[in-house]
Amino acid sequence: MNLTEIIAKSVTHSTLEVFSTMLGVDVASGEGAVETGMPEAREGVVSFIGIAGAWAGTGSVSCSPALACRICAQMLMCEASAVNEEVLDTVAELTNMIVGSVKTDLEQHLGPLGLSIPTVVYGRNFKTKSAGNTEWIVVRFQWDDETLVVKLCLEPKEQAAHVMFHTSSMQSCTLEV
Amino acid sequence: MESNVLVVDDSAAIRKILQRVLRQTGMAIHTIHEAGDGQEALVVLGAQKVDLVLSDINMPKMDGLQLLASIKASAQWRQIPVVMITTEGGETKVSEAVKLGAAGYVRKPFTADQIKEKLAGILEPAVSL
Numbered sequence: 001m002n003l004t005e006i007i008a009k010s011v012t013h014s015t016l017e018v019f020s021t022m023l024g025v026d027v028a029s030g031e032g033a034v035e036t037g038m039p040e041a042r043e044g045v046v047s048f049i050g051i052a053g054a055w056a057g058t059g060s061v062s063c064s065p066a067l068a069c070r071i072c073a074q075m076l077m078c079e080a081s082a083v084n085e086e087v088l089d090t091v092a093e094l095t096n097m098i099v100g101s102v103k104t105d106l107e108q109h110l111g112p113l114g115l116s117i118p119t120v121v122y123g124r125n126f127k128t129k130s131a132g133n134t135e136w137i138v139v140r141f142q143w144d145d146e147t148l149v150v151k152l153c154l155e156p157k158e159q160a161a162h163v164m165f166h167t168s169s170m171q172s173c174t175l176e177v
Numbered sequence: 178m179e180s181n182v183l184v185v186d187d188s189a190a191i192r193k194i195l196q197r198v199l200r201q202t203g204m205a206i207h208t209i210h211e212a213g214d215g216q217e218a219l220v221v222l223g224a225q226k227v228d229l230v231l232s233d234i235n236m237p238k239m240d241g242l243q244l245l246a247s248i249k250a251s252a253q254w255r256q257i258p259v260v261m262i263t264t265e266g267g268e269t270k271v272s273e274a275v276k277l278g279a280a281g282y283v284r285k286p287f288t289a290d291q292i293k294e295k296l297a298g299i300l301e302p303a304v305s306l
Contacts, residue, residue: 021286022194076193086189093188096235097285100264104284112269117187117237 003154004137006109007102008032011139011150014101018094019141023074027148030140035151043124044068045083047095050116051103057154058130059099061091065122067146083122092118098150106154179207180228180300185218185244186262187236191285195231195262195292202293204300215239219247222254229299234263234270242273249278258299262287 001009012029019027046062063071065083072080072090080087095118103113121128130136136151184195192211199206210225212218214236221227230248234241241261248254258280263270266284274282281295 018286021288072190076190077197089188090190093190096188097264100235100285101266104264104266107268115235115264117235 003109004034005032007106007137007152007154008139010102010105011098011137011152014098014105015139015141015148015150017101018097019143022094022097023071025074025143028142030142032137032139035136035138036134042126042128045088045091045120045122046128047091047118047120048128049095049099049118051099051113051152051154052116053111053113054157055106055110055113055154056157057134057152059095059102060128060136060151061095061098061148062151063091063148064146067143067148068122070143070146071148088120088122092120095120099152102152110154178301179205181208181210181226182206182300183210183212183218183221183225183227183230185212185215185230185232185236185241187213187233189213191233191262198289198292201289202296202300203302204293204296205302206300215241215244215247218244222248222257227254227257229296230257230259231262232259234261234265234274242270242277245274245277245279260295260299262292 016029019025044062044064045068049059051057051059068083068087068091069080071094072087075090100115103115107113130153134153136153138151141148182199184192186192196209199209210221212221216239232241232244245259248257248259260281261274261279262283264285271282280299283291283295
């Protein structure tokens with residue numbers, strides 16, 4: 001099994017475990033795929049967490065606002081009808097748990113790795129891009145008619161991009177992850 | 178005797194879940210205090226009587242291992258059990274926490290039963306009347 005397959009398998013296992021344990025929900029997972037870091041127009045909630053060590057990169061979880069609210073309501077057993085601080089915090093923690101579990105799995109193969117504090121972005125008409133020609137290992141999960149996308153890019157440190165760029169139609173700025 | 182618990186995590190979602198889980202454990206718990214990082218936790222410890230600390234590791238300002246080291250270095254607080262609850266499942270962090278004097282370790286994601294099992298030897302069960 002190569003590293004891409006190991007990462008895809010770990011992402012799938014970790015995401016299913018987090019949903020099953022923390023939300024009591026069984027989601028359906030798709031096949032892992034490799035996608036290049038071309039920017040795509042986004043709308044919704046995207047969470048990033050940085051991975052550092054001999055290998056470095058970024059883990060990302062994205063979903064629609066409706067799914068973010070549903071995750072929050074299920075996980076915290078509360079009402080969540082709009083994306084607010086509690087919803088964003090829940091998506092950030094979901095990302096932390098998924099990528100944290102993947103990180104622990106990968107440490108067997110890649111040595112000690114560190115995690116940053118998660119960053120969450122919510123909005124419309126924004127794009128995300130990693131510096132460099134990053135390849136993302138992407139696994140999609142289905143909860144009824146909603147899709148959650150978990151992505152991870154990881155490269156040996158000298159090749160790794162440490163900065164994410166996000167741009168909107170109004171402005172652009174650098175988002176360090 | 179009922180215990181006071183301090184939950185330390187930068188995620189309000191996790192603090193809320195732990196509040197609920199702790200109330201469901203059947204342990205004799207009086208008050209559950211919260212802190213968003215190690216620095217806030219030290220302020221709570223200075224102001225409240227705390228019998229158990231549940232702490233995340235990866236937090237801003239002061240992380241869970243620094244908090245654990247501060248608690249164990251204090252003559253006033255060193256007897257307080259500290260259980261780490263974190264995504265940091267790597268051997269290095271676990272060994273460091275144990276070396277610093279952590280009373281236990283629970284990996285996120287966790288179930289209510291895992292928390293209950295970990296606290297069984299630390300907190301007293303609630304007395305049913």
